[in-house]
Amino acid sequence: MNYCIVVISLLLALSTSVNGQSTAPAPVPAPEYTNLTELLSVAGPFHTVLDYLVSTKVIDTFQEQANNTEEGITLFVPKDSAFSKLKKPSLSNLTGDQFKSLCLFHALPHYYSLADFKNLSEISPVSTFAGGELYSLNFTYVSGTVHLSSGWANTKVSSAVHATYPVAVYQVDKVLLPEAIFGTNIPPTPAPAPVVDIGPDADSPDHGKNVAASSPDSSSRSSSYRMMNWGMLNHLFLAIVGGFLMFL
Ligand SMILES: *[C@@H]1O[C@H](CO)[C@@H](O)[C@H](O)[C@H]1NC(C)=O
Ligand SMILES: *[C@@H]1O[C@H](CO)[C@@H](O)[C@H](O)[C@H]1NC(C)=O
Ligand SMILES: *[C@@H]1O[C@H](CO)[C@@H](O)[C@H](O)[C@H]1NC(C)=O
Numbered sequence: 635m636n637y638c639i640v641v642i643s644l645l646l647a648l649s650t651s652v653n654g655q656s657t658a659p660a661p662v663p664a665p666e667y668t669n670l671t672e673l674l675s676v677a678g679p680f681h682t683v684l685d686y687l688v689s690t691k692v693i694d695t696f697q698e699q700a701n702n703t704e705e706g707i708t709l710f711v712p713k714d715s716a717f718s719k720l721k722k723p724s725l726s727n728l729t730g731d732q733f734k735s736l737c738l739f740h741a742l743p744h745y746y747s748l749a750d751f752k753n754l755s756e757i758s759p760v761s762t763f764a765g766g767e768l769y770s771l772n773f774t775y776v777s778g779t780v781h782l783s784s785g786w787a788n789t790k791v792s793s794a795v796h797a798t799y800p801v802a803v804y805q806v807d808k809v810l811l812p813e814a815i816f817g818t819n820i821p822p823t824p825a826p827a828p829v830v831d832i833g834p835d836a837d838s839p840d841h842g843k844n845v846a847a848s849s850p851d852s853s854s855r856s857s858s859y860r861m862m863n864w865g866m867l868n869h870l871f872l873a874i875v876g877g878f879l880m881f882l
């Protein structure tokens with residue numbers, strides 16, 4: 635029923651603005667605006683990827699694209715635990731440009747709903763924001779699950795954080811490491827465990843890793859719960875805007 639009100643009000647708003655010089659000059663706010671920084675800071679935890687996007691200013695590039703409602707944007711965000719599972723040198727040795735490319739590699743300059751990935755797998759490889767053939771991703775769609783390959787890392791979309799045009803944000807299980815950067819430099823086998831000076835019950839990285847690895851269910855539950863909250867907020871917002879427009 636809310637939908638009817640919203641649709642009718644939006645149609646009314648549309649027709650009056652098309653026909654009318656008589657309406658109030660106040661511009662109708664674009665309901666699609668999504669603040670990526672805010673979205674990533676409440677979902678997740680995606681603090682690591684958000685920090686990286688902010689420190690490289692790539693977040694501005696992404697937000698600009700998100701504001702560009704013609705194409706929209708699709709982001710793949712690894713959780714904090716995905717970064718802590720990486721061997722330290724793999725990111726700390728990167729040059730500034732490589733690090734920026736790594737960040738840009740985690741987004742596509744177009745909005746794709748989950749259903750679109752079936753189609754996308756047929757036109758893989760797909761260029762990312764980092765540009766060119768060197769920084770492309772291959773998608774495969776197997777019985778409802780989207781798998782991604784960066785050449786160096788294979789992973790899958792584990793949940794949809796936000797998927798409302800023009801912004802799609804999907805959680806992925808691993809950091810996407812582009813072949814163009816990591817190609818032959820880093821062997822795919824883990825390095826020997828570092829010597830730890832602290833006692834065994836301190837917060838060692840391994841301890842954190844086990845906790846993160848053993849509770850994938852709870853994290854995906856909380857993601858979808860948050861997604862639902864976002865959806866409800868959107869509906870509420872639209873309903874309020876719709877109701878407001880009825881009185882104009
Ligand atoms: C986006 O959200 C962040 C964090 O909540 C806030 O600091 C920033 O001012 C917001 N940007 C805009 C343009 O609203
Ligand atoms: C995106 O749009 C919002 C709202 O119109 C604006 O505040 C923000 O500055 C824009 N950000 C960029 C990077 O274009
Ligand atoms: C990474 O940096 C460490 C020291 O900071 C150095 O020993 C190592 O060789 C570097 N690895 C690569 C692949 O550049």
Ligand SMILES: *[C@@H]1O[C@H](CO)[C@@H](O)[C@H](O)[C@H]1NC(C)=O
Nearest residue numbers: 750751752753754755756757
């Ligand atoms: C994929 O999408 C394009 C345009 O969005 C469409 O023209 C094409 O038919 C689709 N292909 C399949 C196999 O659905």
Ligand SMILES: *[C@@H]1O[C@H](CO)[C@@H](O)[C@H](O)[C@H]1NC(C)=O
Nearest residue numbers: 758759770771772783784785
């Ligand atoms: C994508 O698939 C093509 C064809 O199978 C392959 O040549 C290419 O190396 C793959 N690229 C990535 C990034 O996995």
